[in-house]
Amino acid sequence: MHVVALVTQKGGSGKSTLAVGLAVAAMARGERVALVEADAQGTISKWRERRENLHPRVERVDEPAEIEQILSRLEAEGVWLAIIDTAATDNALAARAIASADLCLIPARPSPADIEAAIPTLIAIRRLDRRFGFILNQTPTRGCRLSEAATSLNSLGLLALPFIGQRNDHQDALGAGLGVTEFAPEGKASEEIVALWGWISERLIMESNDHGQAALKTAC
Template identity: 75%
Template structure:
């Protein structure tokens, strides 16, 4: 099983929206997916309540000591991908999520405040020896701010592609309990999320042996 965590101490970076969007995009490829909500704000739980599709499976987690057992149970149930949505702070639960993950995504909007706020998360991830990438989120349609922010983040570490634009489809989908690829499959937002999922999927499977990839495909 692969484990992906969305982490940053900055609120409003779009972690929950990205988590649901990526989960549904992965499901669109036939993957068995679970979401772990490690954020007391409850955005994903509320999204799940509005959702008519029983999948992806959503688990709420408040105790850092339970995360390892929960991940083991999900793997035993045949889940191919677990996505952890963490709180907007470097608390104990977020740190345990980083420990248990295969890959971390650090969302950041193209603002100096977001980029500065990403640095403590980056330090924690590097200290724990986890693989990571920044993802530039909620980008405006034009202006030099995006390219400047992308250059700044790229200088700090790996930058995921593509950038995710600030588009109403994301919030409309969240409000209906949908992934953006379900809400507007032909839209630009869906195209970006599918492309981002493709990039993330490559990172998750990079370095696996041929036998391991065959096993993962068999359970997906």
């Protein structure tokens, strides 16, 4: 099972919106997906209450130790992808989510201040030696020029692609209990989320191949 965590201490950067959008996009590709909500704010649970489809399943965790228990259970039940949504605080739950993740995704608005606000999260990720990528979210839909901070991230290969534009479909989908790919399948927001899921899944598969080869070398 692959584990992805949406993390950053910066509030309102799009963690929950992207977690939901990506989970539904992955599910549409035939993957068995679960959302793990590690945020007492409950954005995902509230979205789930508005949703008619029982999938993706949503598991709520309140204590750090519960994360590993839930992930083990999901894996045993054949879930292929778990996406963890975390709170905008540097709490033990977020730290455990980072430690459990194969890939940490850090959403940030494209401004330097927003990118800089993610630095404490980045330090935690580096300390735990996790893979990560920034997602530029809520970018202007026209003429998005990259700030110096975003350009540096891009040149270091640390930016997930594509950028996710500021589009009402994301907010409306969340309100309707849908993923954006269900809400407006032909829309630009949907197209971007599908492409972003493609970028993420490539990294997850690459990483599991690396692990497989490392295990093979150890066995030899």
